[in-house]
Amino acid sequence: MLQALRFEREALFALDQTQLPEREIVLELRSAAEVAEAIKRLSIRGAPMIGVAAGYGVALACLAGEPAADACELLVAARPTAVNLAHAARRVRDVALDGGAAAAVAEAVAIEAEEVAASDASASFGADLLAGVRTVMTHCNTGALAAPGRGCALSVVAELAQRGSLERVTATETRPLLQGARLTVYELARLGIPHELIVDGAAAGLIARGHVEAVIVGCDRVAANGDVANKVGTYGLALAAREAGIPFVVVGPTSTIDRSCDSGSEIEIEERDGSEVRSFRGAATCAVETVCRNPAFDVTPASLITALVTERGVARPVSGETIAALLP
Amino acid sequence: MLQALRFEREALFALDQTQLPEREIVLELRSAAEVAEAIKRLSIRGAPMIGVAAGYGVALACLAGEPAADACELLVAARPTAVNLAHAARRVRDVALDGGAAAAVAEAVAIEAEEVAASDASASFGADLLAGVRTVMTHCNTGALAAPGRGCALSVVAELAQRGSLERVTATETRPLLQGARLTVYELARLGIPHELIVDGAAAGLIARGHVEAVIVGCDRVAANGDVANKVGTYGLALAAREAGIPFVVVGPTSTIDRSCDSGSEIEIEERDGSEVRSFRGAATCAVETVCRNPAFDVTPASLITALVTERGVARPVSGETIAALLP
Numbered sequence: 001m002l003q004a005l006r007f008e009r010e011a012l013f014a015l016d017q018t019q020l021p022e023r024e025i026v027l028e029l030r031s032a033a034e035v036a037e038a039i040k041r042l043s044i045r046g047a048p049m050i051g052v053a054a055g056y057g058v059a060l061a062c063l064a065g066e067p068a069a070d071a072c073e074l075l076v077a078a079r080p081t082a083v084n085l086a087h088a089a090r091r092v093r094d095v096a097l098d099g100g101a102a103a104a105v106a107e108a109v110a111i112e113a114e115e116v117a118a119s120d121a122s123a124s125f126g127a128d129l130l131a132g133v134r135t136v137m138t139h140c141n142t143g144a145l146a147a148p149g150r151g152c153a154l155s156v157v158a159e160l161a162q163r164g165s166l167e168r169v170t171a172t173e174t175r176p177l178l179q180g181a182r183l184t185v186y187e188l189a190r191l192g193i194p195h196e197l198i199v200d201g202a203a204a205g206l207i208a209r210g211h212v213e214a215v216i217v218g219c220d221r222v223a224a225n226g227d228v229a230n231k232v233g234t235y236g237l238a239l240a241a242r243e244a245g246i247p248f249v250v251v252g253p254t255s256t257i258d259r260s261c262d263s264g265s266e267i268e269i270e271e272r273d274g275s276e277v278r279s280f281r282g283a284a285t286c287a288v289e290t291v292c293r294n295p296a297f298d299v300t301p302a303s304l305i306t307a308l309v310t311e312r313g314v315a316r317p318v319s320g321e322t323i324a325a326l327l328p
Numbered sequence: 329m330l331q332a333l334r335f336e337r338e339a340l341f342a343l344d345q346t347q348l349p350e351r352e353i354v355l356e357l358r359s360a361a362e363v364a365e366a367i368k369r370l371s372i373r374g375a376p377m378i379g380v381a382a383g384y385g386v387a388l389a390c391l392a393g394e395p396a397a398d399a400c401e402l403l404v405a406a407r408p409t410a411v412n413l414a415h416a417a418r419r420v421r422d423v424a425l426d427g428g429a430a431a432a433v434a435e436a437v438a439i440e441a442e443e444v445a446a447s448d449a450s451a452s453f454g455a456d457l458l459a460g461v462r463t464v465m466t467h468c469n470t471g472a473l474a475a476p477g478r479g480c481a482l483s484v485v486a487e488l489a490q491r492g493s494l495e496r497v498t499a500t501e502t503r504p505l506l507q508g509a510r511l512t513v514y515e516l517a518r519l520g521i522p523h524e525l526i527v528d529g530a531a532a533g534l535i536a537r538g539h540v541e542a543v544i545v546g547c548d549r550v551a552a553n554g555d556v557a558n559k560v561g562t563y564g565l566a567l568a569a570r571e572a573g574i575p576f577v578v579v580g581p582t583s584t585i586d587r588s589c590d591s592g593s594e595i596e597i598e599e600r601d602g603s604e605v606r607s608f609r610g611a612a613t614c615a616v617e618t619v620c621r622n623p624a625f626d627v628t629p630a631s632l633i634t635a636l637v638t639e640r641g642v643a644r645p646v647s648g649e650t651i652a653a654l655l656p
Contacts, residue, residue: 021615022612172529175501175503175527175529178614181605181606181614182613185618186615189615189618196618196619196620196621197602197619198620198621199503199504199528199605199622200503200527200528200561201502201503201528201559201560201561201564202560202561202621202622202626204563205560205563205597205626208627231529232527232530232533233528235568236529236532236567236568239564239567240563240564243567274525277501277527278509278525280611282611283608284350284609285506285509285510285609286501286509286510286525287349287517290525291524291525292524292526293498293530293534294526295533
């Protein structure tokens with residue numbers, strides 16, 4: 001199985017996702033600062049995965065005798081939208097205050113184990129929900145590279161394939177950083193699941209033409225009312241799915257639910273550098289002086305989401321009540 | 329002013345749009361086959377522009393003493409979705425049957441002049457319709473590179489800028505061939521109109537956040553009932569505009585209206601080669617064996633379109649009746 005992260009002998013080894021699919025390079029990260037930097041440049045990405053990495057980042061600081069609080073702050077600032085990152089970093093920091101480095105490492109390991117279990121449970125709930133579905137569309141990368149275990153939304157896809165109904169996955173390329181083209185296609189090929197790649201702009205028209213029976217995506221943050229922040233482009237897929245009358249399913253561990261955030265309008269949307277839009281791997285798309293707007297996420301209102309699949313069960317319809325019922 | 333096509337001394341000179349914005353290379357096309365090839369590989373593109381080019385293509389065949397009917401067939405087959413191409417090629421062919429090469433050339437020149445006049449008239453109608461609008465989003469390229477004169481949708485944008493209300497144009501990059509990033513940004517910079525570039529997936533979320541006051545696009549074919557085929561990605565913008573309650577305006581000369589086509593479901597959607605999706609200006613995005621689906625267009629139903637702006641006036645609401653009223 002694909003392993004994106006591995007903690008061993010006081011270092012976090014991370015498959016550099018910016019280099020995939022051409023090069024499988026493993027980074028050796030030895031400090032919280034190195035982990036934060038890897039998260040920032042998307043060498044490590046995916047909401048659950050950056051949470052786990054941030055936990056290990058705080059543990060690395062503790063092992064080096066550095067203040068856990070400073071490491072936590074540094075890691076939380078690396079990417080503002082995903083809530084898992086802050087949750088995990090603070091959890092390890094709080095444990096370290098009493099228990100020191102050994103407790104911090106144990107807590108980070110526990111967070112990873114929880115996410116692996118969450119991935120399996122979500123896969124099962126999601127595949128039950130979408131039983132018999134033959135064709136799905138997915139956005140960005142939500143597989144084993146994005147979340148420990150088999151991933152989040154892609155774990156459901158893998159489970160559907162394993163149960164035998166799935167005939168084809170349509171993956172959007174997901175500009176600007178092409179996580180769909182580079183990472184999801186790479187994972188689907190490794191899993192032996194039939195798939196095809198499309199540009200992001202082709203998704204809505206294909207959905208309208210009945211090309212897929214369901215759309216399934218991950219999430220970076222879920223507000224208390226069920227509004228979902230996810231990779232930019234998600235909201236457009238949700239509009240198209242509703243118009244076509246097909247399910248639009250969001251998958252994510254409950255660690256992505258932010259109870260302190262009432263609705264999607266309160267979610268801070270990370271704006272990334274315009275250079276990501278102006279080029280890809282050295283290939284320019286426009287003049288270098290072109291002004292670009294580059295929001296990394298968008299918000300899909302709960303009303304457009306058919307179901308939210310978590311490791312604790314399915315919220316359907318998606319509302320403040322059904323989400324609260326999933327939380328401990 | 330930017331001139332994408334020029335007919336002179338038995339040749340059609342065309343600015344190679346696949347090379348923009350880096351290189352301004354002018355192709356010298358001396359036969360219908362060369363024109364058809366240039367249209368197919370998108371060196372010449374934009375529904376009105378390929379219509380004009382096809383007219384000149386048939387004229388070139390006549391000048392070379394070749395059968396106009398064969399040239400017409402070749403050109404019509406170059407791209408199946410735009411109806412202007414077939415209209416213009418057949419118009420020149422029909423004139424050539426009686427009048428020979430000289431009449432064919434004159435007809436092609438007349439078609440171009442009509443499109444220039446249509447561009448100016450549409451610009452004026454569109455700017456009246458959107459009077460006072462400060463921010464617009466546009467898709468693909470619909471300027472002087474896509475249609476003779478100032479273009480179609482971008483002629484309205486240019487007119488709004490000239491009248492003084494326009495503060496910012498948001499251009500989508502328009503994967504896979506990046507006509508927005510490469511061509512629209514190039515044209516807007518030449519025109520001195522403030523603009524920004526976004527990835528296609530960012531459009532719907534920005535529309536939802538109130539980032540623009542209107543969306544304005546061109547069209548490749550309009551069915552008799554007002555359904556519009558346009559560059560893939562258009563339909564998603566229309567859904568987002570309706571949801572946000574902002575105008576979604578389509579601009580095109582009446583030559584793009586296909587009276588023989590009852591509705592959008594009858595429009596043939598061109599599927600282009602997957603290699604356009606697999607690479608990004610020469611940089612690979614995924615493994616070369618990846619299967620890609622690459623529809624060049626999608627269909628936006630008339631019900632999502634606030635107004636159709638033509639050189640003969642504005643259809644609003646867009647319906648079979650309002651469109652028929654615009655036609656001679």
